[in-house]
Amino acid sequence: MNDYAIDDSVDITDVVCPVTFVKAKVAIDEMEDGQILSIRMNDGEPAQNVPRSIKDEGHRILRLKDNEDGTYSLIVQKRGD
Amino acid sequence: MAFSDDQLERYSRHIILKEIGVRGQKRIGEGRVLIVGAGGLGAPAALYLAAAGVGVIGVADADAVELSNLQRQIIHSTPDVGKPKVQSAGEKMKAINPDVAVNEHHVFVNAGNVMELISGYDFVIDGTDNFSAKFLITDACVIAGKPFSYAGIIRFQGQLMTYVPGEGPCYRCVFVDPPPPDAVPTCSQAGVIGAMGGVIGSLQAMEAVKFITGAGKLLTGTMLTYDALAMKFQSVPLPKRPDCAVCGPSPSILHPFDYAARVCEGIAL
Numbered sequence: 521m522n523d524y525a526i527d528d529s530v531d532i533t534d535v536v537c538p539v540t541f542v543k544a545k546v547a548i549d550e551m552e553d554g555q556i557l558s559i560r561m562n563d564g565e566p567a568q569n570v571p572r573s574i575k576d577e578g579h580r581i582l583r584l585k586d587n588e589d590g591t592y593s594l595i596v597q598k599r600g601d
Numbered sequence: 602m603a604f605s606d607d608q609l610e611r612y613s614r615h616i617i618l619k620e621i622g623v624r625g626q627k628r629i630g631e632g633r634v635l636i637v638g639a640g641g642l643g644a645p646a647a648l649y650l651a652a653a654g655v656g657v658i659g660v661a662d663a664d665a666v667e668l669s670n671l672q673r674q675i676i677h678s679t680p681d682v683g684k685p686k687v688q689s690a691g692e693k694m695k696a697i698n699p700d701v702a703v704n705e706h707h708v709f710v711n712a713g714n715v716m717e718l719i720s721g722y723d724f725v726i727d728g729t730d731n732f733s734a735k736f737l738i739t740d741a742c743v744i745a746g747k748p749f750s751y752a753g754i755i756r757f758q759g760q761l762m763t764y765v766p767g768e769g770p771c772y773r774c775v776f777v778d779p780p781p782p783d784a785v786p787t788c789s790q791a792g793v794i795g796a797m798g799g800v801i802g803s804l805q806a807m808e809a810v811k812f813i814t815g816a817g818k819l820l821t822g823t824m825l826t827y828d829a830l831a832m833k834f835q836s837v838p839l840p841k842r843p844d845c846a847v848c849g850p851s852p853s854i855l856h857p858f859d860y861a862a863r864v865c866e867g868i869a870l
Binding site for chain 2: 541549577
């Protein structure tokens with residue numbers, strides 16, 4: 521059971537750094553403060569870097585979920601500007 | 602406006618920046634900038650603003666490309682010699698970025714057309730090469746309440762300052778009137794090192810992008826000077842002139858006017 525409800529999701533497995541982060545950033549930008557986004561990303565470089573970059577922007581990382589297919593889902597709560 | 606995948610990729614290095622981000626890049630896309638003069642200063646400014654994705658860029662210049670321009674006016678190429686500068690510049694800008702709309706104003710800016718010309722834009726870049734044009738652009742922008750970037754380059758020196766209504770001095774506060782003819786450099790004194798336009802014109806593009814996005818602090822109330830031989834930048838704080846004829850509280854200049862043109866004035870700029 522999750523203690524959050526996902527408002528939107530974005531898949532960044534089709535792009536490479538830095539567009540991974542850019543695509544995630546654009547998806548977050550389109551949401552309201554406090555809403556929750558699920559970001560599907562590849563293992564490796566994206567899973568290492570994207571969560572850190574999103575944290576640097578001040579958003580809240582709720583969870584990094586292993587999808588067990590070589591991808592992860594990062595659950596992020598948008599913070600206000 | 603939503604970004605396409607290509608646009609996300611094209612502007613990724615902007616969007617990554619906290620100070621620009623998605624919102625800033627959207628503002629850039631909605632921005633409208635007029636560049637007066639497609640020469641040493643206007644060339645790099647036009648290239649960077651097109652690359653940045655400024656929605657509408659106007660370029661005003663009545664001249665054609667000459668061989669002697671190519672040493673510094675990097676938007677023009679050898680096959681462009683003889684072509685109107687606005688056309689040559691427009692082709693390069695659209696090649697860099699098809700998102701950008703370019704307005705080619707193939708005119709000499711004068712008292713009769715300047716107000717209408719600047720009215721369609723949010724920010725003006727003065728890339729002109731003579732004092733009469735600089736005073737004309739200043740007067741028009743102050744009267745219209747239009748922010749603009751002044752710059753001048755000669756030999757190994759360059760300078761620039763940004764005017765925003767209500768903030769700091771205008772060009773006329775600093776220089777008051779055009780210099781007497783004997784103080785103006787003659788043709789033989791008016792060389793300019795090619796990269797100087799690149800340095801100062803790029804800084805003008807920087808100011809335009811900062812104005813559009815609201816990032817950082819603009820160069821208002823301060824003249825930035827660059828001496829390439831000494832390799833020194835200096836920031837010179839400058840006050841508003843209380844009795845400035847155009848931006849002062851009781852201005853005597855209420856409409857733009859033309860000073861008589863002088864031969865060879867600042868010819869390299």
